[in-house]
Amino acid sequence: MSEIADKVKKIVVEHLGVEESKVTPEASFIDDLGADSLDTVELVMAFEEAFNVEIPEDAAEKIATVKDAIDYIEAQKAA
Amino acid sequence: MLQSAGSDLGRRRVVVTGMGMVTPLGLGTEHVWKRLIAGESGIDRIHSFDPSELAAHVAGEVPEGPTAEGKLTVSDWIPVKDQKKMDRFIHLGMIAAAEAVEDSGWKPESEEDRCATGVMIGSGIGGLQTIYEASITVYEGRAKRLSPFFIPSALTNLVSGNVSIRYGFKGPNHSAVTACATGVHAIGDAARLIMFGDADVMVAGGAEATVCKLGIAGFCSARALSTSFNETPQKASRPWDRDRDGFVMGEGAGIVVLEEYEHAKARGARIYGEIVGYGMSGDAHHITAPAEGHEGAYRAMNSALRSAGVTPAEVGYVNAHGTSTMADDLELVAVERLFGEDAGKLAMSSTKSAIGHLLGAAGAVEAMFSLLAIRDNVVPPTLNLDNPSRESAIDRVAHHAQQRNVNVALSNSFGFGGTNASIVVRGV
Numbered sequence: 001m002s003e004i005a006d007k008v009k010k011i012v013v014e015h016l017g018v019e020e021s022k023v024t025p026e027a028s029f030i031d032d033l034g035a036d037s038l039d040t041v042e043l044v045m046a047f048e049e050a051f052n053v054e055i056p057e058d059a060a061e062k063i064a065t066v067k068d069a070i071d072y073i074e075a076q077k078a079a
Numbered sequence: 080m081l082q083s084a085g086s087d088l089g090r091r092r093v094v095v096t097g098m099g100m101v102t103p104l105g106l107g108t109e110h111v112w113k114r115l116i117a118g119e120s121g122i123d124r125i126h127s128f129d130p131s132e133l134a135a136h137v138a139g140e141v142p143e144g145p146t147a148e149g150k151l152t153v154s155d156w157i158p159v160k161d162q163k164k165m166d167r168f169i170h171l172g173m174i175a176a177a178e179a180v181e182d183s184g185w186k187p188e189s190e191e192d193r194c195a196t197g198v199m200i201g202s203g204i205g206g207l208q209t210i211y212e213a214s215i216t217v218y219e220g221r222a223k224r225l226s227p228f229f230i231p232s233a234l235t236n237l238v239s240g241n242v243s244i245r246y247g248f249k250g251p252n253h254s255a256v257t258a259c260a261t262g263v264h265a266i267g268d269a270a271r272l273i274m275f276g277d278a279d280v281m282v283a284g285g286a287e288a289t290v291c292k293l294g295i296a297g298f299c300s301a302r303a304l305s306t307s308f309n310e311t312p313q314k315a316s317r318p319w320d321r322d323r324d325g326f327v328m329g330e331g332a333g334i335v336v337l338e339e340y341e342h343a344k345a346r347g348a349r350i351y352g353e354i355v356g357y358g359m360s361g362d363a364h365h366i367t368a369p370a371e372g373h374e375g376a377y378r379a380m381n382s383a384l385r386s387a388g389v390t391p392a393e394v395g396y397v398n399a400h401g402t403s404t405m406a407d408d409l410e411l412v413a414v415e416r417l418f419g420e421d422a423g424k425l426a427m428s429s430t431k432s433a434i435g436h437l438l439g440a441a442g443a444v445e446a447m448f449s450l451l452a453i454r455d456n457v458v459p460p461t462l463n464l465d466n467p468s469r470e471s472a473i474d475r476v477a478h479h480a481q482q483r484n485v486n487v488a489l490s491n492s493f494g495f496g497g498t499n500a501s502i503v504v505r506g507v
Contacts, residue, residue, distance in 0.1 A: 017158055038227040045224060045226075049224065
């Protein structure tokens with residue numbers, strides 16, 4: 001697993017208070033990890049802070065799963 | 080079942096079937112009551128921040144430690160991931176509510192019962208520390224980093240909101256905000272909702288957590304806090320004593336479960352007592368100082384006794400507002416005026432001497448102490464009352480608890496803005 005994926009996972013575990021094993025790439029923040037809409041806002045902020053990236057509102061709305069988050073951040077970092 | 084307001088209006092009786100409290104004397108109603116009666120104090124030097132640049136260094140903070148020892152471990156009550164969504168006053172309120180609901184044994188399963196169960200938990204100030212921290216974030220140019228939970232963490236009515244969500248109580252969801260009178264207003268208003276038929280059960284009370292730098296600094300600026308006993312914290316709260324020099328802030332929460340009498344009887348609930356009277360008034364005088372002769376307090380007490388249909392002679396105990404400020408003697412004068420010749424038979428104490436002033440939670444905790452005084456026929460002491468600044472026929476229960484036959488008790492709370500509330504409770 002990439003360093004980014006590892007860090008994303010850690011942030012999700014910490015913010016949503018879920019077991020690490022549940023944070024699979026396919027896991028949906030809302031459907032599988034018990035987040036509500038405010039949790040996802042906070043999560044995106046935490047990603048922005050941790051990776052020093054800007055995630056605009058329309059992009060944030062498309063981040064529904066752990067993989068979505070990893071992909072987005074990896075793309076930003078590669079750019 | 081909810082009865083419609085109509086012919087029953089004004090006749091529905093309201094009793095207390097559950098109690099929960101978090102105070103500087105610890106967690107749990109019986110634990111706190113035992114320590115209070117033993118004359119212990121929960122006042123100490125402030126631990127949660129360094130108070131040395133402020134004039135006041137003492138407060139009543141909820142002791143941290145193992146739950147089994149009656150101390151506070153928030154994560155035993157609220158999952159870590161949810162804690163950051165709530166200011167400390169909500170934590171304390173949720174914990175007191177958990178005890179009260181459990182104590183009452185009321186677990187509504189049907190939709191009908193859930194809709195007949197409401198919540199009315201207030202706070203004098205709300206999430207002050209949360210607002211303070213969020214302000215710093217914005218000030219530092221990081222407004223976009225503000226937590227999405229900032230607003231729901233700070234809102235005063237969010238103890239009510241969170242309690243209703245946790246237990247599925249779908250009745251009236253309300254909150255009182257009247258500074259230091261909040262706790263009494265919440266219980267009194269909630270009782271009236273039951274009397275009026277809006278609910279059969281109400282979880283009611285107050286929560287406060289303003290022992291933070293901004294809170295202490297603010298009351299220091301208003302010259303309201305004790306500053307002469309920084310080296311002897313347990314001596315700082317001394318209602319009616321000639322050396323008193325301001326109140327001592329406390330934090331905590333007090334929550335009761337109120338229930339319509341027949342509803343409680345039908346399910347065999349244990350009944351602590353009845354809310355028989357409630358009175359309110361406004362001073363229309365000054366934002367922080369009481370009116371001459373505390374005439375607003377007099378009217379609130381008088382109105383509470385009238386609504387209870389009891390005479391002063393029947394009242395055995397008054398839990399005074401008694402904050403350890405100059406206003407103590409004004410309240411004393413108002414009580415003397417109300418009780419007249421019966422003053423000599425009365426016991427009146429200020430439990431703020433032991434736990435400090437819990438602001439919006441004070442009235443709720445003190446109403447519970449009044450109910451426990453009736454249950455146990457014991458009145459709690461006024462600590463540090465060494466030399467009363469004013470002599471009185473009223474026994475102010477200096478230093479030690481007393482055995483007393485108490486069947487009716489009155490509890491007072493007065494707040495900034497000239498708001499006064501009194502509640503009368505009776506054994507059932």
